Amino acid sequence: MKLLGTVLTSSQTNKDESIAWISLNEDLLDKFKSEAEDTHGFINHLLILDNIKVACMFRQIGDKVKNLPFVAAKDDIDVGIMAQALGGGGHNHSAATIVDGKMDKIIPEVIEKLEAMLKYHE
Numbered sequence: 001m002k003l004l005g006t007v008l009t010s011s012q013t014n015k016d017e018s019i020a021w022i023s024l025n026e027d028l029l030d031k032f033k034s035e036a037e038d039t040h041g042f043i044n045h046l047l048i049l050d051n052i053k054v055a056c057m058f059r060q061i062g063d064k065v066k067n068l069p070f071v072a073a074k075d076d077i078d079v080g081i082m083a084q085a086l087g088g089g090g091h092n093h094s095a096a097t098i099v100d101g102k103m104d105k106i107i108p109e110v111i112e113k114l115e116a117m118l119k120y121h122e
Contacts (some may be wrong), residue, residue: 003038013049018115019056019114021058022043023057023059039059042057043055043069053118054071054114063102065098085117
């Protein structure tokens, strides 16, 4: 519960609040004596935001941002296609990908790409 609280406290949105994300790393998991599997449901807490279309979770494990899940908050958004564009896959309401690199570089790049895909969707 404390890990969830810490992660949600640091949640962020893009400017128009259509994309929300949370992030965590191995140090945070160690601090709260948690496993990555303990965090799978965390992303769902972002879906309560009013303007949200896509929720994401960035989890740094070693030199990769792993299990970068995307969850669609709106029925007409296909996050499976979005994940495929980023090298991953999944279903229309839930998808994931793995990206090489560090979160401080990956997060802005992924958010920018998601914004472009959402703009195209409009």
